[in-house]
Structures are given as C-alpha cells and as structure tokens.
Amino acid sequence: MKKKRGKTRLLVLVLAVVVAAGLMAGGAREAEEAPDRVAPEEFDWRQFEGETIVFNFPAHAAYNAVAPLIPEFEELTGITVETDQMAYMRLHDSQVLSMSQPQGDYDLIAMVVMWKAEYADGGLIQPLEPFFEQPHLAMPDYDFDDLVGAYVENTGLVGGDKIYLGGEGAELYGIPLGAETSFLAYRKDLFEEYGIDVPETYDEVVEVARFFSEEVDDVYGLAMRGASGHQATHAWLLHASPFGASVFDENWEPAFTSPESIETLEFMKKMVEYGPPGTASFDQDGQFNAFLQGQTAMYIDASVITGLIGNPERSAITGKVGYALHPRARTGLSQTGGFGIAIPSNSQNPEAAFLLMQWLTSPEIERRAVLDGAPPVRYSTVNDPEMQERFPEFKVLAEQLHYANPDWRPIIPEWGEINEMLGIAINQVLTGDKTPEQAMRDVEQPIRDVMQRAGYYD
Amino acid sequence: MNTALRKTVTPWLFTLPAIACILVILVFPVLSGVRLSFFEYAMRDFAVGRDPVFIGLDNFRILFGSANFRTSIQVTLVFVSSVVIFELLLGLVLALLMEGGIKGLRLFRTLFILPIMIAPVVVGLIWRFMYHPSFGILNYFLLRLGLEPIPWLHSTEWALRSVIIADIWQWTPFVFLILLAGLQGVSRDLIEAGIMDGCSYLQNLFFVKLPAIASIIAVAAILRLIDAFRSLVVIYVMTYGGPGVSTEVLSLHLYKTAFMAQRLGRASAIAVILLAILLLLSSVLVVRTLRAERK
Incomplete structure (x- = not known):
C-alpha cells in the first residue's frame, strides 16, 4: 500500500517537474513564482502548538551549538522539544531499539552517515520528499539548494546509482547537520x-x-x-x-x-x-x-x-x-562524513519533527550555530565574506567542497x-x-x- | 492432605519462588543465548522484524575457520594465565610480608585497596596516559635513566604485556586481601607447634601455612580466573584490541562481533565457547581443591 502511494506521488512529482520545466522554457519568472510555497510571513509556525517531540543527538560540536537554541524554537512554535543527548557510539543501539517498536520514543534523530542505508533499507526512517511537497509544512525561505550538495548526497540520499548514493531513483532520507569534509x-x-x-x-x-x-x-x-x-x-x-x-x-x-x-x-x-x-x-x-x-x-x-x-x-x-x-x-x-538528521518511521509527531528539522538547518540558525563552533553545511555560510573574515579556513573549505566525494566509503548495511x-x-x-x-x-x-x-x- | 505429604510438599512450595527467580534471571537467558548461537541474526533484522534464520553449526564453523578468532583465543589464554599466576604470587608475597602485623598495616591495606575501587574505565585511561609514547610518565623515566623508550601499547610485541601489567596492578590487591585474611585465620597453635619442632621459616611456610590456606588460594584463583576471562573495559579503553588483534581477548572479540559487525548469533556462539572454557577450567580447579581438602 505504502509503496504504491509513494509511486503515485513520484509520478505526480515527475509530472510537476515536466510541467515546471515547460514553464521555465516559457518564462523563468513565472516558474519561480509557482505557488508551492507560502510567503515567509504567512508560514504557520504554530500549527503544532502543544505537541511534544523528542530529539536524540550526540555530544558533537554541531549539536552542542544548536542545543542551546532549541528553546527559541519552542517559543516560536509552541512545540515542546525533549532532548536526549548521548555519546555517539551509543546512538546506534538506542535508535535501533526505539525504531523497531510499533511506537517510537524519538521523533528526530541524529545519525552517523554510516547508518543511513541500514536505516532506510529497513524502513526505519521516512523519506522527506512528501514533507517538502506540502506547502503548509515546507519552510518558505529554507533554500534547500544552498545545502552543500556532496553532504546532502552523503547524508541524505539512498537508493540511487548505488544503495548509498544519489542518482536515478534516489530518495531523500536525511539532512546534513554536523557533516564534514x-x-x-x-x-x-x-x-x-x-x-x-x-x-x-x-x-x-x-x-x-x-x-x-x-x-x-x-x-x-x-x-x-x-x-x-x-x-x-x-x-x-x-x-x-x-x-x-x-x-x-x-x-x-x-x-x-x-x-x-x-x-x-x-x-x-x-x-x-x-x-x-x-x-x-x-x-x-x-x-x-x-x-x-x-x-x-x-x-x-x-x-x-x-x-x-x-x-x-x-x-x-x-x-x-x-x-x-x-x-x-x-x-x-x-x-564526506559526519552526521545528518532524520525522522523515524514510527515517530508520533513526524510533521512537528519536520519543522524542527528545517529550523535547525535553516540559514539563520546555521549561521548562529557556526559562530558557536558547529561545522557549516551551507554554501552561503562558507562563502559569506564576513564569516570568512572570522574563520579564515572557510575560504579553503569553500573550495574544498567542490572536491568532496560523496562516494567516499561504501555505506552498505x-x-x-x-x-x-x-x-x-x-x-x-x-x-x-x-x-x-x-x-x-x-x-x-x-x-x-x-x-x-x-x-x-x- | 495428610501430614506426610504436607511435610514433603511444604519445603518445595517455599523454595518455589526462589527457583522461579533463578529460572527467569539465570537459566532462561543462558539457554536463549545458547539457542541464538545456532541462528543468523543481525541487529537490523530485529529492527525490520525479520526472524532469525537457523543455520546449525555454521557460526561455530565460521569462528573456528577465522584466523582472528583463533588468535583471540590464544591471546585470552596468555592473558588469563599470566595475570592469574602473577597476581597469586605477588599477592601471596605481599600477604606474607604484612601478615606479621607491621606498623601502619591499616594504612597499607587502604592504599592497596585503591586500585580495586577505581572504575575500570579510569584505570584504562590512567594506564593509557602512563604508557603514552610521547607524554607518558613511564617513557619519561626510561629516557631519564638513559634507556630506550618502550613502545608500550603500539607494538605487537609489547601491547599484551602492557595490558597484563595493568591488570596485575589492579587486581593483585584483591588476591592479597583474601590471602591475608586466610593467613591470619591460620591457627597460631599450628605455627607455634612447627616452630617448636624446629621448622625453618620456609618449612613452616610450605608444610604448615600454605596447606592450611590451600582452599582459600583456590578460591582466589577461581575468582580471578573467571574475572580475567571476562575483562573487557580496561582493554577496550587501552588498546581496543590493537595493534592488529594482538590484545583482542575473547570478550572484546564478542563485543565487536555483536555491536560492530552486528552478528548476534555469532556473538552468542563466542559466548557459548567462552562459557565452555570457563566451566571446564573452574570445575577442574574446584574438583582438585575438594579432593585435596578431603585428604
């Protein structure tokens, strides 16, 4: 059942892309204004007010930097976020245990990229495209293409040219946060x-x-x-x-x-x-x-x-x-390596978790986390002259990202x-x-x- | 119900909860572990809801065919026999020295217990720092004395010895305490009788004291044997089995098989083998001691 729905959705997506491409050929401006995003000021941050989500993440520079910002998300959305931080070698066991139950404890998890194929292959985490397709869920100024391409492929894409790579048939399962080259x-x-x-x-x-x-x-x-x-x-x-x-x-x-x-x-x-x-x-x-x-x-x-x-x-x-x-x-x-975040299939509040997922990796929060020691995962951050002034290594990093190899290690189960x-x-x-x-x-x-x-x- | 029947049934009824407890917390897990050793089962199968696949003796066949597993058994045997022998000898010598009740015995005893009380992770870290090739205090002293520094943890030749030294440091006090208590329990009359008969110190030691505490030595040996076979944390922290597999004891090999390779069935097979070796060795020791006691 689930598979079939996914296929229909994919078909719709393909159709949409074809139509959009046609539109673009006609006039780029019209395509840009395609109404699948709400205006930033109209985005309803409080649609899940009162709900509670649990976020499981490691002790790692990126997560140590975003954790103190989470109360701002709670204030913005009215969602309560419970955090469960542990040593990174312990994440795997507790995630597998939680995700194999009918109802999981976690709504958002941080995974080492090594585990993504195993999780996605076993149906433990959810594809993210269905979320991004819903205008009321997709953050308008998120700018997905600004995320470093090699990181997205390495942390997020499953089932393309190889099981752990992008390409034809690949689906997105994770967003980089704490990724590195x-x-x-x-x-x-x-x-x-x-x-x-x-x-x-x-x-x-x-x-x-x-x-x-x-x-x-x-x-x-x-x-x-x-x-x-x-x-x-x-x-x-x-x-x-x-x-x-x-x-x-x-x-x-x-x-x-x-x-x-x-x-x-x-x-x-x-x-x-x-x-x-x-x-x-x-x-x-x-x-x-x-x-x-x-x-x-x-x-x-x-x-x-x-x-x-x-x-x-x-x-x-x-x-x-x-x-x-x-x-x-x-x-x-x-x-390419490090961490990404994903939504378990048995999450009880996947949509609220998706909001947190976007918020954590949004341009503004990324900037503030980077200033506090997190490794950047957006082109705009490493290319920003102000940031480069403050972190001289970003100039090299910006160049190095062109050579980051998403097929760096075979992430098979x-x-x-x-x-x-x-x-x-x-x-x-x-x-x-x-x-x-x-x-x-x-x-x-x-x-x-x-x-x-x-x-x-x- | 007549009185006779009640007399036989009542004790059983009273012990039943205890027996049930033992079944649940001891027998059942061990048996299910043994059962799992005949299956192929990965952690991700558990997550996906795939059932374990029965593969007969394949796990054992793969294990005995694996060079790393055979090395691991060898490493374990060398590790266990060295630490048990050295700890017994050193513990005995220390206990004999302290037995006479020297000044400040209490202080020494407290100092000696310290290593046992430190958490294994900390012990591993302390020794890792002391063994550090550049910043470690051991190589510092060696250099000061004009000697060659020793590659404590990063050469195949030395790593196992270094791990053994750390274990001896931590557990000799334990043996010492048990033996000291044993020696102090030996009746003064026996020793004085020996002295009256003109025994030298050594004669008194070998023919009076040691036979008197033989069973206590055996208990200490069995406890250390079992513990040494299971020791994992200190080695995990100090070398993680390296270099190569030169310090990979069975318990660490088991850990890696279960949690790195995620092969729960094969890990259970290692546990079964470990259990078999332990049962064999400790029963030999127990039987021997009992026999000696009877004599």
Missing part, C-alpha cells in the same frame, strides 16, 4: 621558519614530513589515525580517495588489493615512520592531540578540528595554523563488519606485522565471504 591544516609558523612551501601533492607531503621528522627536533610530519579497526580504515579511506583506490569495484568485488591501494598503504607506512611515536595506535583523539600539542607539522583529516585549534584550552597552536586543500595524488577528492575487518589488516601494515600486499590478501577472502553471504554476487 577533509583538508590540510599546517603549522604556518614552522613552514615560514624553515621556508617550506605548502604541499599540494602527496609526494610533497611525504617530502615535508620527512624534512620535519629528520631535521627538526621534537617535530614530526603528519598527525594520522592508525588504531586497529574503524580508525585505521578511516585513515586509509582518507588517502585512498586521492590515490584512486576503493574498497569495492563496480561489481562489489574487493578492490583493496589493487596497486592504488598498496600505494596508499605505503604512503601511510611512511607517515608512521615520519610521524610521532605511537601513530599506529592513535585514535581520533590521539591524532588531534598530536597536532594540537604541536608535535606534528601537518594534519590531513576531518575539518571538524578547526573548533579545537581555535580553543586555547585544548590547543597549544592557536593562531599558528594555516589551511590548504586536501593534497592531490591521482585525484583531489576529499572526505554490511559496512560495520567490513570496516572492522579492514581496519585490523591496515593496522597490521602500520605496525609492520605484515606487508601491505600480505595484509590485504589475507583479508580479501573473509570480506568476500561477508559479501557473498549477504547476496551481492547472486
């Missing part, structure tokens, strides 16, 4: 002192890392993660993307034994060699601290670190850091298991227990078995 942060002061150019390629990164580790006392090359499991896989993905390596080929066969992947691992081994002691055991915190305490000259990873760099309580290098594009090898593609298996093997390379070829070959068959059992090769 990767770039290069480097110690401006050290680079100036030793007359070093900012690396643009991976070869140059190796050279700079070698220089600092061999020539400068107590300073090492790159801050990188390497701990067994998820952390090591993350580091590998981060560099595999520029080197042109991937986990699977287009037939879902393991592709991490490819020459590009081996090259990625050789690069990472060098970074362990030129990195601070213990690089192969660093999780994200270890990596952050290595850079923040001034141990390394470079950092290539999630852009979320900027908030910490600017905080003198956490960082010994405040004001000494410059930013540049993620270095290039074969490509210059950078990470089986990813949790494969993530760990691959991460153990990568860590064994970094500690020198196995050669890159050996480690990748050893894990190839076990991972293929997982895919086989999940029916990818039938």
